[in-house]
Amino acid sequence: MSLKLSGWDDTIVALATPPGVGAIGVLRLSGAQAIDVVNGLFPAKDLHAQPSHTLHVGAIKKGGEVLDEVVISLFKNPRSYTGEDVVEISCHGSPYVQQRVLEACIAAGARLAKPGEFTQRAFLNGKLDLTQAEAVADLIAANTKASQKTALHNIRGGFSTVLSALREQLIRFSALIELELDFSQEDIEFADRTDLKNLVTAILNQTGSLLQSFQLGNVIRNGVSVAIIGKPNAGKSTLLNALLNEERAIVSDIPGTTRDTIEETLNIDGILFRLIDTAGIRSHSVDAIELVGIERSLQKRREADLVLYLFDATSTTPDELLKVADDLRTEGIRYLLVGNKADLTSANNLKFGQETLLIAAKTGTGIDTLRQRMVAVVLQENTLGENVVVTNARHYHALKEVQQSLQEVLNGLDLNIPGDLLALDIRRSLHYLGEITGEVTNEDQLDFIFSKFCIGK
Ligand code: GDP
Numbered sequence: 361m362s363l364k365l366s367g368w369d370d371t372i373v374a375l376a377t378p379p380g381v382g383a384i385g386v387l388r389l390s391g392a393q394a395i396d397v398v399n400g401l402f403p404a405k406d407l408h409a410q411p412s413h414t415l416h417v418g419a420i421k422k423g424g425e426v427l428d429e430v431v432i433s434l435f436k437n438p439r440s441y442t443g444e445d446v447v448e449i450s451c452h453g454s455p456y457v458q459q460r461v462l463e464a465c466i467a468a469g470a471r472l473a474k475p476g477e478f479t480q481r482a483f484l485n486g487k488l489d490l491t492q493a494e495a496v497a498d499l500i501a502a503n504t505k506a507s508q509k510t511a512l513h514n515i516r517g518g519f520s521t522v523l524s525a526l527r528e529q530l531i532r533f534s535a536l537i538e539l540e541l542d543f544s545q546e547d548i549e550f551a552d553r554t555d556l557k558n559l560v561t562a563i564l565n566q567t568g569s570l571l572q573s574f575q576l577g578n579v580i581r582n583g584v585s586v587a588i589i590g591k592p593n594a595g596k597s598t599l600l601n602a603l604l605n606e607e608r609a610i611v612s613d614i615p616g617t618t619r620d621t622i623e624e625t626l627n628i629d630g631i632l633f634r635l636i637d638t639a640g641i642r643s644h645s646v647d648a649i650e651l652v653g654i655e656r657s658l659q660k661r662r663e664a665d666l667v668l669y670l671f672d673a674t675s676t677t678p679d680e681l682l683k684v685a686d687d688l689r690t691e692g693i694r695y696l697l698v699g700n701k702a703d704l705t706s707a708n709n710l711k712f713g714q715e716t717l718l719i720a721a722k723t724g725t726g727i728d729t730l731r732q733r734m735v736a737v738v739l740q741e742n743t744l745g746e747n748v749v750v751t752n753a754r755h756y757h758a759l760k761e762v763q764q765s766l767q768e769v770l771n772g773l774d775l776n777i778p779g780d781l782l783a784l785d786i787r788r789s790l791h792y793l794g795e796i797t798g799e800v801t802n803e804d805q806l807d808f809i810f811s812k813f814c815i816g817k
Contacts, residue, residue: 368484371397372473373465374816375458382453387462388816389470390478394445395434397468401461402432407447412436420449422464428457442478443485476813480806483798490798490809491519494752497813498581505630506580510749519755520797522570522748526762527793529563534786537779553773560770567763570750576739577751583625583632584738585663590670595700598721599670600624600635603731628731631738636664666694666737668730670721673699678712685715696733702726754809758792765789 371391377384389397395407404418416432433448440446449465451458466472476497483493495514502508513519533556588596604624626633669684681697688695699712703720712718717733719726750756765788772782794800 367471367474371470372477372481373397373462373470374473374478375462376448376816377453380455384450385453385455385458387449387451387458387465388478389447389449389465390440390442390444390473390481391470392445393469394447395436397465397470398432398447398449400468401427401464402430407432407434410434412439420451420461420464422460422467427460427464428452430461438485441487442481443487444481473815474811475815476810476817479813479817480810483806488515489517489520491523491752491755491796492517493798494754494809495519496817498751500814500817504580504583504627504632507630507632507751509630510577510580510751513748514751519748519750522566523793523797526563526566527790529559530786530790530793533559533563534783534790537783537786553776557770557773560766560773564763564766564770567759567766570748571756571759571763573748574750574756577749577756579631579665579738580749581751583634584665584734585634585636586666586668586734587636587664588668588670590700591672594670594672595721596670599668599698599700599719602721602724602727603635629735631735633666633734664693666696666734668696668698668734670698670700672701673712673718674701674705676712681712681716694737696730696737698730755796758796761792762789765792 369392371389371393373387373389376386376388399407401420401422402416402418403421405416407416410416412435414434416434418430418432420427420430428451430452431450433450435441435446435448437443437445449461451461462472479488479493479496482488483490488496492515495511499508499511499515502511536556588599590596603626624635626635667688669688671681671684676699685695685697697712697716699716699718700721702718702725703723717726717730719730721727750759765785768785769782769789772785791800798806
């Protein structure tokens with residue numbers, strides 16, 4: 361990695377723990393001057409003389425004034441997160457004290473780090489590849505077991521391993537073609553075109569399943585948006601409360617009281633569901649405020665990854681339901697049909713069809729089954745196994761380009777086009793693979809990726 365960014369030589373410092381009062385606050389420094397900077401403020405010992413991976417207790421002093429009693433952790437290059445000299449100062453958790461120590465570090469020659477700059481340095485020093493660095497940001501943002509698991513897997517190089525295997529195969533392919541080119545004068549065909557075709561097809565299959573995993577990846581990373589729709593008084597607010605186990609939405613006997621859309625999240629088996637409560641779908645409403653709500657709810661229904669269609673099982677006819685299901689299917693919306701108020705009716709699934717689920721939102725009957733169905737619909741054949749899941753849109757788009765170039769190679773092989781043209785397409789697919797891991801990159805792209813990190817990471 362030869363790319364050096366502006367400010368690369370600076371020693372950087374930032375608060376690594378959240379701002380505010382805490383038991384301790386950790387300041388982190390990284391760079392060639394990190395030990396010098398802290399040495400000047402820490403009279404107890406010469407940190408240069410201390411071995412790496414050691415802790416040191418003492419006072420931080422500035423111009424004779426003691427700022428804090430701290431613990432210093434020392435990580436000498438290259439055995440540190442960034443690959444540079446890293447010093448961490450654990451101060452007492454007062455924002456005032458932390459600020460004073462931070463200012464002292466800056467006065468002694470460090471500069472405040474930009475968002476993600478520590479991780480960026482780790483990347484530029486070859487400690488992480490780009491997919492691992494991005495997984496660090498994902499892990500920090502992880503809010504469910506599934507997102508934590510995927511991010512950790514990728515930090516440990518799960519995705520990188522798959523990509524480098526793909527890369528190796530492509531390079532092998534490209535070598536075969538280049539060999540043929542070197543001897544083109546002699547009109548020898550070294551690479552058996554059928555073998556080449558099989559190889560490209562195999563690589564295409566792998567890219568294909570990675571691309572497919574993005575749908576699940578999106579679910580893991582962003583959650584699933586769920587719209588609860590149904591006629592007024594079907595029990596939507598009651599269901600929302602039952603799912604959330606809280607009295608968040610307004611429940612009333614007057615049809616159409618839930619006027620505003622409320623968004624709440626729900627974590628079922630590690631999948632994040634974002635529930636959107638909507639105004640009832642009423643086609644003949646004349647109330648102006650109601651109409652705004654309905655317009656919004658129709659839009660939500662189209663935006664939702666999953667629609668829970670809730671109907672009152674005491675008053676809905678199977679024909680009515682059939683029509684709703686047809687509409688949802690025609691619109692290509694993923695849905696569950698949920699019959700409510702089962703406590704008031706002797707209706708069963710046979711009446712409405714196997715597809716439906718009967719619940720009583722008010723008493724909680726069937727809510728657990730509904731939760732399980734929601735997970736099942738989202739995961740379908742996908743499981744959260746050990747497979748690599750593409751969670752990042754940047755990776756997805758690069759993989760798409762890889763796939764397209766490979767498809768062109770395959771077409772080229774079919775048309776028996778010359779090797780030098782094939783080599784061009786292979787190089788293009790290698791280029792896009794390299795973009796994912798960061799072997800091919802530019803300063804703007806890096807700045808964009810790391811700017812999404814928090815300061816201190
Ligand atoms: P929404 O207009 O669809 O949001 O419906 P609400 O949640 O406001 O419920 C309408 C009425 O149906 C309220 O009086 C609820 O108490 C009642 N309700 C909701 N779920 C059930 C249920 O499972 N059983 C019975 N018996 N009543 C219910």
